Amino acid sequence: MLNPQIPGLHASLGRALLHEEDGPEKALSVFQEGLRADPANIELHTGMNQALSILRRPPQERVAALERYPDRAHIPSNLVYELILNLVDAGEFEKAEALFHNRFFPREEGGINVREVWLELQVQRATSFARSGRCAEAVGLVDHLAEPLPDLPFTLDGLEPFVRSARFSYLIGNVYKVCGMHEKGRASFERSAQQSGFENAVWPWKASKDLPNFDERAAKQKLNDILGRSNNDGERSARWLYNRAMLDSSVGDDQQAQKEFREALLAPDNLMAYHLTRLAVSSNP
Numbered sequence: 001m002l003n004p005q006i007p008g009l010h011a012s013l014g015r016a017l018l019h020e021e022d023g024p025e026k027a028l029s030v031f032q033e034g035l036r037a038d039p040a041n042i043e044l045h046t047g048m049n050q051a052l053s054i055l056r057r058p059p060q061e062r063v064a065a066l067e068r069y070p071d072r073a074h075i076p077s078n079l080v081y082e083l084i085l086n087l088v089d090a091g092e093f094e095k096a097e098a099l100f101h102n103r104f105f106p107r108e109e110g111g112i113n114v115r116e117v118w119l120e121l122q123v124q125r126a127t128s129f130a131r132s133g134r135c136a137e138a139v140g141l142v143d144h145l146a147e148p149l150p151d152l153p154f155t156l157d158g159l160e161p162f163v164r165s166a167r168f169s170y171l172i173g174n175v176y177k178v179c180g181m182h183e184k185g186r187a188s189f190e191r192s193a194q195q196s197g198f199e200n201a202v203w204p205w206k207a208s209k210d211l212p213n214f215d216e217r218a219a220k221q222k223l224n225d226i227l228g229r230s231n232n233d234g235e236r237s238a239r240w241l242y243n244r245a246m247l248d249s250s251v252g253d254d255q256q257a258q259k260e261f262r263e264a265l266l267a268p269d270n271l272m273a274y275h276l277t278r279l280a281v282s283s284n285p
Contacts, residue, residue, distance in 0.1 A: 010034025011043035018047065018266060024054045039070045042079065046269075049082055053265050053278055059089035077105055078269070081117050085275040093125040100152055112271055114154050119145060119162050120272065126175045135179035142172045166192045166200035170207045177210065186211065198233070201226045202246040223251050238264045238273035246280060 010030050017027035028051040034044045048065040066083040069075050075083075080099055087096035105114040122141050129138035145168075146159040162168060173188030192207035205223060208214050227247050233240065245260035264277045 010038070011041060011047060014044070014047045014051070018050060018054070024051045027051045028055070035068060039068065042076055045069055045079055046082075049086075049274070050265055053274055054262060056281065059086050059278075062086040063090055063092070078112070080105075081112055081114075081272075082269070082274065084117055084121065085272065088121050088124050089275070089278060091128060093121060093128070096121050105154060113158075113162075115158050116162050116272060118152070118155065119159065119168060120275070123168060123171050123175075127171060130175045130178040138175050139179055139181065142175050145172070164191060166195040166203035166207070169195075170203040173207060173210065198226055198230050198247075199243060201243070202250050205250060220251060223247055227251065236263070236267065238267040238269055238277075239271040241267060242273045242277050242280070245277070249280070 010033060014027040014030040014034070017023035017030060020026075028048060031044045031047040031051060034041060035048075038044065045066060045068070049062055052062045052065060063083065063086045066079060066086060069079060080103065084096045084099050087093070087099075100114075100118060107113075122145055126138040126141040129135070129141070146163045148155045148157075148159075163172075169188045169192035173185045173192065176182070176185035176188060189207040189210045193204045193211060195204050201223060205219050208219055209216075227244075230244060230247070241260045241264035245257040245264065248254075248260060249257035258281075261277050261281050264273050267273070
């Protein structure tokens with residue numbers, strides 16, 4: 001047993017264990033042990049979330065781990081975002097939405113934007129509704145995604161650019177498609193397909209599959225070209241690794257994709273990378 005009186009010891013050892021091939025289970029135990037002595041240590045909570053994500057444990061376990069933070073009224077924003085997104089993974093949409101209310105979300109340069117997290121909740125809820133046949137509710141959500149809510153000040157501006165992004169446009173198009181609203185679905189797929197760049201590469205490709213005259217060979221070549229250019233990026237952030245893994249998966253290199261998904265979960269989280277990686281891994285086990 002580690003000495004609980006040495007500050008940061010459990011967090012440091014846990015982080016080291018995470019990077020070992022068979023270390024995440026051991027790391028999880030170390031993080032849990034550290035919380036008994038230092039329950040408000042953010043690095044321990046973050047480490048537990050990483051370990052549980054790498055181990056592909058159910059979202060309910062990750063929620064329970066994050067909810068152990070002792071001062072819920074002053075929980076740091078990065079942990080709030082992860083708690084919200086894990087609740088979304090668990091299908092607990094109302095509980096996730098409640099965490100946006102009566103809380104200040106500071107802006108961080110280059111950091112996650114509360115608007116993107118809010119829209120992620122709404123789009124994933126709409127997707128769940130559509131899949132379960134609750135199309136009136138699903139379509140109602142995606143039809144009004146960019147509308148402001150008076151009691152949530154961050155919704156008063158800045159939602160539209162996220163709604164029109166390649167990924168959200170693709171997901172919204174799928175909601176319309178599942179619910180039989182093909183014209184609206186096609187419009188969303190076209191908006192996604194028109195976008196370009198490394199960050200947006202996979203979603204336009206996916207959207208193009210639902211449009212007429214899809215040329216799979218040309219589309220795959222375009223993805224491979226983007227992959228080749230990304231070798232010179234020099235970036236290894238969690239979101240970059242997630243995007244790179246999505247590209248590798250799309251061109252059929254699943255082994256490399258799984259390696260990069262794991263690396264994304266080992267890097268410091270940024271721009272919803274852990275959540276997006278978990279979604280990708282769960283859909284391609």
